[in-house]
Amino acid sequence: MQGQQNKAIPSSFLCMNFLCILLPLIVIGTSAAKVPAVIVFGDSSVDAGNNNYIPTVARSNFEPYGRDFQGGKPTGRFSNGRIPTDFISDALRVKPYIPAYLDPKYNISDFATGVTFASAATGYDNATSDVLSVIPLWRQLEYYKDYQNKLRAHVGEIKANETISEALYVMSLGTNDFLENYYTMPGRSSQYTPGQYENFLAGVAENFIKKLYGLGARKISLGGLPPMGCLPLERTTNFVGGNDCIPSYNNVALEFNSKLKILTVKLNKELPGIKLVFSNPYFILLSIIKKPSRYGFQSASVACCATGMFEMGYACRRGAMFTCSDASKYVFWDSFHPTEKTNSLVANYVVKNVLAEFL
Template sequence: MEGQRSKVVLARGFLSYCFFLFCVQLLSLATGSIGGKVPAIIVFGDSSVDAGNNNFIPTVARSNFEPYGRDFQGGNPTGRFCNGRIPTDFISEAFRIKPSIPAYLDPKYNISDFASGVTFASAATGYDNATSDVLSVIPLWKQLEFYKAYQKNLRAYLGERAASRTISEALHIMSLGTNDFLENYYTMPRRSSEYTPQQYEDFLVGIAGTFVRQLYGLGARKISLGGLPPMGCLPLERTTNVGGGNECVKRYNDVALEFNGKLKDLTASLNKELPGIRLVFSNPYYMMLHIIRKPAQYGFESTSVACCATGMFEMGYACSRGSMFSCTDASKYVFWDSFHPSEKTNALIADHVVKTVLAEFLKY
């Protein structure tokens, strides 16, 4: 009889545990967040994912002043080119890691903070070293050097085995390329005299492939290779498209589509080449374009003009505190400044990428 009672107690305990797990899953769906074997988010790239590294280097490509960051926690400008959080912050939160990812060069943080997420990104950089030279920012090769130093510190902090496990299970995110075209190829004479647009795309894809192989050689196995947005639809480009009625610049969007296709092919190729790698292509293009074409579906009122200042050409210091005309509610604007999405747009893009692509890393 006593044995029978014990079995009943165990069965009830098991059912209670199952019900608890079911409730946790329901709560996860309700909050829109997910969990899994991703202990850290490690980021490389440009202003789309820079959380303030440029604050600590001699460059004019900065945003550590108002009104940038006015909707960030505490209302403080951090160096993010946004009124609030950037996509990787939302991705980190969705993975139940932390609500924002700190900049590697920010002295407020140390390895205990970076162990669960860090960004080496630098606004105005690109795949091409010539792109980072334009505004003297951190080139991609230097971001890799920072990553190597980070790994050394991580091993000292966690121990060899735990650090290696963190590195192999961490999600490594790459987000760059727009500056290579808009701030370099189509603006500076050097690269356009050396390459056709298609040849320059191939040149950049070659650099991207080399970088992924280098990450792989350093132990990274989960990697997201980011694509380009419809860069011809940025307010800055639309403002200069006077002859085209201030519509999106088609040739820039065509280049973005073509380049994204090559990055997608690179992803397939590297997955075959590198044993054990899980490389995905995160493409923001179509989601971003849908938001721009159907803004009312997402609660936006303005797509061609940004929130900051006149919204036509300002970014960085031109978007400083003294700028007149800045909007009062950035959530009604697809773009925060003439080059960068608003926090609300970043949240929508991140949610789309997590659900359609990055959830792959939570399967097992």
């Protein structure tokens, strides 16, 4: 898929941090893009298939995943189609989708205008990436350093430095740290209270942003957590609460998001020339979940894939015969990840309300 054509594509292992709307329509004017590339770090919310090339069960490179993506083929995206960063890239007039760095179908000529280093099932905490043996955040940064060397060799020092400083860097992770690690595995919960763990993760985020800044990044979007207590799996297992959202999980998401917002204010003051923004998907996604019909959905409590209650990954393939026929009627594709339609709505909101300054 080298030399991608700029045409429309039919539109967090845990986690996700971002009416099918054609996002390019929100771009005013016809001038060239101000952002030359979109560079992505994170988890399954923004992994376009890196996990296909590492030994892990946290994969989605099989049907019914990707059935509404270009060509109807699974790519490793945890959705029926495009993911938020694909829509963001399209809205910024860069390209219609962001390729995975480890995918051998692409090379530096493709990555020069956008690439994702994200890995499904990872988090800020190295212990989170260890759960399912995926790519930790520090390794994603090492891949980015390798990318910089390749970019300089490909376009030259001056052009590469321009791309590095003008590119939009998107970070989308954190849900797995709580749902896959803190609330599931022994270890962190015995070391930290939820609030202390939030502080620990925010510290990791701060150090990562400072390292990115040191490597030349200036335009950075720090993604917040979704209302993770409202994911179908959490609702399915909430027997006491009558299968409603789990308030305690949502409260943690709100608390952590507040700390990330404070972090953006702090770093914008400390780091000269940085434009760090906080992209918060919480309230728009909660609005969609609470009033799905307003957005053209029929179901928000169960997902499209299989029974819609607890399946994701390989369980979706095993239950494919039960998968819904029209994903656009569902807020969620599997028990943790949104459908392409939801991704487009959340990305559209983030672009118009947060990332518009980069247009």
